[in-house]
Amino acid sequence: MHQSKMKEEYQDLILKATGARSLTPGATVQTLWSGYGQIVRVHLHGCPHASVIVKHVVFPQQPEQAGGRGPGLSHQRKVRSYQVETYWYQNYATDAGCRIPQCVAAGSFGNEQLIVLEDLDRAGFDLRKDSVNQAGVKACLSWLANFHGRFLGVEPVGLWQTGTYWHLETRPEELEAMGDKMLKAAAGKIDSALSGCRFKTIVHGDAKPANFCFSAHRCDVAALDFQYVGGGCGMKDVAYFLDSCLDEQQCHRLVPVLLDFYFQELKASVSGRVDFAALESEWREMFAYAWTDLYRFLLGWMPGHWKINSYSRKLAKEVLQKI
Numbered sequence: 001m002h003q004s005k006m007k008e009e010y011q012d013l014i015l016k017a018t019g020a021r022s023l024t025p026g027a028t029v030q031t032l033w034s035g036y037g038q039i040v041r042v043h044l045h046g047c048p049h050a051s052v053i054v055k056h057v058v059f060p061q062q063p064e065q066a067g068g069r070g071p072g073l074s075h076q077r078k079v080r081s082y083q084v085e086t087y088w089y090q091n092y093a094t095d096a097g098c099r100i101p102q103c104v105a106a107g108s109f110g111n112e113q114l115i116v117l118e119d120l121d122r123a124g125f126d127l128r129k130d131s132v133n134q135a136g137v138k139a140c141l142s143w144l145a146n147f148h149g150r151f152l153g154v155e156p157v158g159l160w161q162t163g164t165y166w167h168l169e170t171r172p173e174e175l176e177a178m179g180d181k182m183l184k185a186a187a188g189k190i191d192s193a194l195s196g197c198r199f200k201t202i203v204h205g206d207a208k209p210a211n212f213c214f215s216a217h218r219c220d221v222a223a224l225d226f227q228y229v230g231g232g233c234g235m236k237d238v239a240y241f242l243d244s245c246l247d248e249q250q251c252h253r254l255v256p257v258l259l260d261f262y263f264q265e266l267k268a269s270v271s272g273r274v275d276f277a278a279l280e281s282e283w284r285e286m287f288a289y290a291w292t293d294l295y296r297f298l299l300g301w302m303p304g305h306w307k308i309n310s311y312s313r314k315l316a317k318e319v320l321q322k323i
Contacts, residue, residue, distance in 0.1 A: 009109060014042060014052065014116055017105035021046025025054075032057065036078060037112075041119065050122055052104055057082045057113040077170055080160075081227035086115055087158040088226045092202075097146030097269065099125070099222035117224075125213035125222040132209050132245050134254075139221045140212050140241060141262045144204070147223075148234035149269025151202035152279075160230025162195065163205040164240070166297035174300030183316055187296050189323045193289050197233045199279045205229050207237045208244040235283050235290035238262055243294060243307050251311035259287065288315040 006025055014023055022045045029039040037057040044051060059079060089103035101118040108114075120126070129136060156163070168175065168191040178184040204211075205228030213222045242255060263280050270276060295312040298305045 013105050013107050018044055018049050019047045020044035051119045053117045053119050055115040059111040084159050085227045088229050098143050120213045120222050124215050127214035127216055129209055139219050142265045143221050144237050145262050145265035146269045148201040149266055156202055156231035163203040163230025163232045164236050165206055165228040174297055178300040180299055183296055186323055190289055190293050194233050199282055201234050203232045203237045207241045233286050235286045239290040240294055248309040288319050292316045292319045
């Protein structure tokens with residue numbers, strides 16, 4: 001997105017929101033999934049902000065050519081996800097315990113959409129990691145615990161009613177493609193168990209290491225990419241995060257210890273606002289359900305995925321014996 005190619009109305013939105021005198025589009029940070037646009041760093045001149053991050057979404061004119069199975073449904077899901085993310089940034093706030101980028105501005109322009117965000121690199125969260133060590137895992141779990149604690153009992157107004165990108169209702173093609181007939185038949189019951197939780201919160205919905213920004217000097221993290229934020233059991237985020245950063249043997253060995261740490265952080269976050277013993281009991285019970293719900297999606301989406309392993313099969317077996 002060179003300045004000569006950035007539409008004047010986009011420049012006006014950014015300049016007005018920041019008070020900058022002028023701007024210079026910089027490097028592309030990344031392209032969006034299935035060619036739906038890009039994320040660009042924009043340098044500002046004559047204002048306190050040195051730069052902002054611009055998420056520029058371009059919905060294809062012919063979404064059926066955007067790729068992936070079930071392209072019509074896939075396109076609808078992506079459109080809704082960007083609407084949700086915009087609403088999230090404009091209407092929800094967090095604190096230092098679960099840091100997110102501040103929304104500077106947002107606007108819709110026909111089939112294009114702009115979200116202008118604080119540059120987290122400038123705020124000291126300048127490291128990105130595809131794999132994390134145990135200290136990094138704990139920093140992310142602490143973020144999730146604070147996030148879940150902050151939004152415990154909050155209705156997901158304007159967001160996905162049920163968060164996560166693998167939610168059963170939004171993934172009929174993947175369910176149909178499943179080869180595991182027993183798990184396929186039980187998918188609805190697993191989803192109902194998770195949806196029927198007494199204790200619900202708002203979940204990030206895509207809490208993988210790549211969506212956390214790390215600090216070189218502190219042990220805290222910030223999170224971004226809220227396309228699938230919505231209501232649900234906090235264990236969905238925790239299961240997905242641990243599944244994203246632990247290998248098969250680490251899952252068997254480390255998950256119990258890391259779950260203990262998460263609940264320790266969650267207890268501190270809710271600080272007597274709820275019956276924590278009941279919350280912990282319910283969510284510990286739901287952990288295997290949340291993990292198996294994700295496993296159900298992976299079996300239909302990519303049967304050869306590295307996350308499909310003995311630990312996932314073990315938890316799925318436990319869940320199937322209960323329902």
